[in-house]
Amino acid sequence: MPAPRPLRDIAVVAFAQTDHRRTSDDLSEVEMLMPVLHRVLARTGLKTGDIGFTCSGSTDYLAGRAFSFTMALDGVGAWPPISESHVEMDGAWALYEAWTKLLTGDADTALVYAYGKSSPGSVRDVLTRQLDPYYVAPLWPDSIALAALQAQALIDAGDTDEPALAAVASRSRASATDNPHAQLRGSVPRGDYAVRPLRTGDCPPIGDGAAAVILAAGDRARDLCERPAWIRGIDHRIEAHGLGVRDLTDSPSTRLAAERAGAFERPLDTAELHAPFSSQEVVLRKTLRLDDGVDVNPSGGALAANPVMAAGLIRIGEAAARIGRGASDRALAHATSGPCLQQNLVAVLEGDPR
Amino acid sequence: MTEVLKAPLVVEFPFTRSLGPVQSAFLTGLRERVVLGVRTGDGRVLVPPVEYDPVTSEEIGELVEVAPTGTVTTWAWNHEPRRGQPLDTPFAWVLVRLDGADTALLHALDAPGGPDSVRTGTRVRVRWAEDRSGAITDIACFEPYESPNPHELRDPYSGGAAALVGSDGRFEDPVTGIVAPARLDYTYSPGRAQSAYIRSLADRRVVGERCPSCRKVYVPPRGACPTCGVATSEQVEVGPRGTVTTYCIVNIKATHTANLDIEVPYVYAHIALDGADLALHGRIGGIPYDQVRMGLRVEPVWSEAGGHPDHYRPTGEPDADYETYKELL
Numbered sequence: 001m002p003a004p005r006p007l008r009d010i011a012v013v014a015f016a017q018t019d020h021r022r023t024s025d026d027l028s029e030v031e032m033l034m035p036v037l038h039r040v041l042a043r044t045g046l047k048t049g050d051i052g053f054t055c056s057g058s059t060d061y062l063a064g065r066a067f068s069f070t071m072a073l074d075g076v077g078a079w080p081p082i083s084e085s086h087v088e089m090d091g092a093w094a095l096y097e098a099w100t101k102l103l104t105g106d107a108d109t110a111l112v113y114a115y116g117k118s119s120p121g122s123v124r125d126v127l128t129r130q131l132d133p134y135y136v137a138p139l140w141p142d143s144i145a146l147a148a149l150q151a152q153a154l155i156d157a158g159d160t161d162e163p164a165l166a167a168v169a170s171r172s173r174a175s176a177t178d179n180p181h182a183q184l185r186g187s188v189p190r191g192d193y194a195v196r197p198l199r200t201g202d203c204p205p206i207g208d209g210a211a212a213v214i215l216a217a218g219d220r221a222r223d224l225c226e227r228p229a230w231i232r233g234i235d236h237r238i239e240a241h242g243l244g245v246r247d248l249t250d251s252p253s254t255r256l257a258a259e260r261a262g263a264f265e266r267p268l269d270t271a272e273l274h275a276p277f278s279s280q281e282v283v284l285r286k287t288l289r290l291d292d293g294v295d296v297n298p299s300g301g302a303l304a305a306n307p308v309m310a311a312g313l314i315r316i317g318e319a320a321a322r323i324g325r326g327a328s329d330r331a332l333a334h335a336t337s338g339p340c341l342q343q344n345l346v347a348v349l350e351g352d353p354r
Numbered sequence: 355m356t357e358v359l360k361a362p363l364v365v366e367f368p369f370t371r372s373l374g375p376v377q378s379a380f381l382t383g384l385r386e387r388v389v390l391g392v393r394t395g396d397g398r399v400l401v402p403p404v405e406y407d408p409v410t411s412e413e414i415g416e417l418v419e420v421a422p423t424g425t426v427t428t429w430a431w432n433h434e435p436r437r438g439q440p441l442d443t444p445f446a447w448v449l450v451r452l453d454g455a456d457t458a459l460l461h462a463l464d465a466p467g468g469p470d471s472v473r474t475g476t477r478v479r480v481r482w483a484e485d486r487s488g489a490i491t492d493i494a495c496f497e498p499y500e501s502p503n504p505h506e507l508r509d510p511y512s513g514g515a516a517a518l519v520g521s522d523g524r525f526e527d528p529v530t531g532i533v534a535p536a537r538l539d540y541t542y543s544p545g546r547a548q549s550a551y552i553r554s555l556a557d558r559r560v561v562g563e564r565c566p567s568c569r570k571v572y573v574p575p576r577g578a579c580p581t582c583g584v585a586t587s588e589q590v591e592v593g594p595r596g597t598v599t600t601y602c603i604v605n606i607k608a609t610h611t612a613n614l615d616i617e618v619p620y621v622y623a624h625i626a627l628d629g630a631d632l633a634l635h636g637r638i639g640g641i642p643y644d645q646v647r648m649g650l651r652v653e654p655v656w657s658e659a660g661g662h663p664d665h666y667r668p669t670g671e672p673d674a675d676y677e678t679y680k681e682l683l
């Protein structure tokens with residue numbers, strides 16, 4: 001079944017991100033976010049007042065600051081009152097909401113941003129609080145432990161082995177050498193086991209960061225940007241929440257989202273995958289049937305910088321920026337949320353023919 | 355630039371959650387050392403059981419007893435257990451498919467033989483917790499279990515056949531809810547602007563920040579002008595005197611131990627410090643509660659303990675004219 005074509009042509013026209021760092025304790029969330037908002041607006045010449053809809057993604061649990069997203073809104077300049085929304089999810093889902101808003105015709109431009117400060121807390125433990133509260137969360141299985149269960153399942157299935165996982169990690173950090181925003185780049189040791197079979201090198205760096213994207217519809221997009229990255233399709237799907245119900249070596253939700261986004265209709269040249277753990281890239285490559293003709297994570301991906309809540313939005317931003325500078329014509333961007341790739345979003349972006 | 359402040363912050367609270375009928379039966383079963391699954395429309399048995407079919411979303415409720423023995427379907431070696439996890443010595447995280455179930459349960463496996471003694475396919479059995487209350491932690495963990503034939507159900511206690519007790523899922527005094535304590539530890543840092551504000555309080559000065567665009571002075575400063583969306587940085591000392599712009603009378607005794615001495619009723623007010631473009635709030639003292647009014651001129655009474663003023667008291671000046679503070683309500 002071919003994917004339905006969107007009702008309106010909507011594109012990513014600008015993208016900005018922080019340099020991702022292990023800690024940003026000299027800055028509050030709004031202080032960290034604001035320069036990114038200014039940069040993304042400056043790329044289009046738009047002011048806050050020109051934006052039709054604003055949507056953000058973040059979670060208060062990361063830094064332990066209640067209502068931090070309302071404080072972050074100070075950085076937007078939200079007075080007089082703007083049309084605004086927030087999701088307690090990665091910013092990729094905020095982008096999905098903004099895309100939907102633009103589809104309705106209620107707005108022609110949208111500002112989407114996301115931020116996460118993992119440095120004040122222990123993100124391994126914080127993420128246990130998103131798990132099933134009856135059967136799973138009381139055991140406090142941390143994020144690396146759950147990813148390691150998935151990695152072992154892949155090894156048992158013959159889909160990968162420890163050297164292959166190490167190769168994923170080293171290729172990601174080598175690609176990140178050209179990414180000035182990356183936190184971990186170049187040669188990074190495999191390290192000791194964090195939770196076997198995953199080593200520290202298979203895990204994402206812990207850090208703070210923010211990102212922002214501007215969406216625009218139709219001619220507005222062409223006015224604002226030399227080469228808009230048109231969203232040809234975008235969809236998100238979720239797996240059953242019970243880990244033991246799922247086949248952890250596969251990601252049917254990613255495949256379905258990709259089908260619905262039209263990913264399989266024509267060849268891709270680039271894929272920005274949100275795979276915080278090396279083993280998850282193995283799942284996604286298999287599920288999305290990516291061959292050697294596709295440049296996977298030229299930015300370095302989440303293994304090079306993983307500001308939680310922003311890392312998925314950054315995949316869309318990186319793919320769009322690559323189209324914008326003419327390095328890609330058709331790119332897939334993927335974002336994930338939850339343990340072991342529980343929920344997945346896929347967007348297909350295209351540049352106009354050159 | 356002043357150095358940023360940091361302090362430990364513990365966020366800790368118990369979540370009280372009610373259970374659906376299937377969850378209630380499962381957790382009550384664990385209390386009684388029985389493991390129950392639920393049968394889906396297509397005949398599969400889910401353990402742990404859920405209220406709705408994960409494929410069809412149909413409501414399901416047919417309970418099926420399964421054995422306390424099973425097979426590891428995947429595992430991960432945790433050499434450094436973390437707070438709250440089932441064991442405090444190195445263990446394996448495991449997904450276990452119990453005999454009679456079609457899906458796997460997440461838990462810990464106590465494997466004294468270390469990671470080399472565990473593999474996918476390892477046979478295991480439940481080790482029950484001594485004190486059981488109807489919670490997933492009633493399973494203390496799993497332990498390796500040598501069985502000559504993995505398809506033969508054996509009672510782990512008697513060694514005889516048939517580990518099933520024949521439960522129909524109905525129990526006396528079923529659990530209907532769980533209390534799940536959660537604790538997360540942080541090192542809180544308020545960032546640049548608020549650090550500077552808090553530092554100046556130590557010198558009994560109130561220092562706000564001015565917006566470079568609209569020139570408004572924000573107290574306390576949060577680092578950004580919410581109207582203009584730009585960074586504030588120019589520091590401006592305000593007060594110490596100010597004007598009550600609006601207030602309320604509090605009749606509920608404070609429960610926080612720091613505030614037990616405060617008698618009710620008392621007045622809590624919005625106070626526009628002289629030179630500030632945003633009102634902050636504080637308690638009004640030194641005047642009967644029913645004589646506080648809009649326009650009342652007040653000044654801070656600093657606490658010996660440092661930090662924010664303990665409260666504000668009347669200065670004795672004439673009341674401020676409404677026109678001077680009407681934008682600061």
Ligand SMILES: [Zn+2]
Pocket residue numbers: 565566567568569570579580581582583
């Ligand atoms: Zn301003």
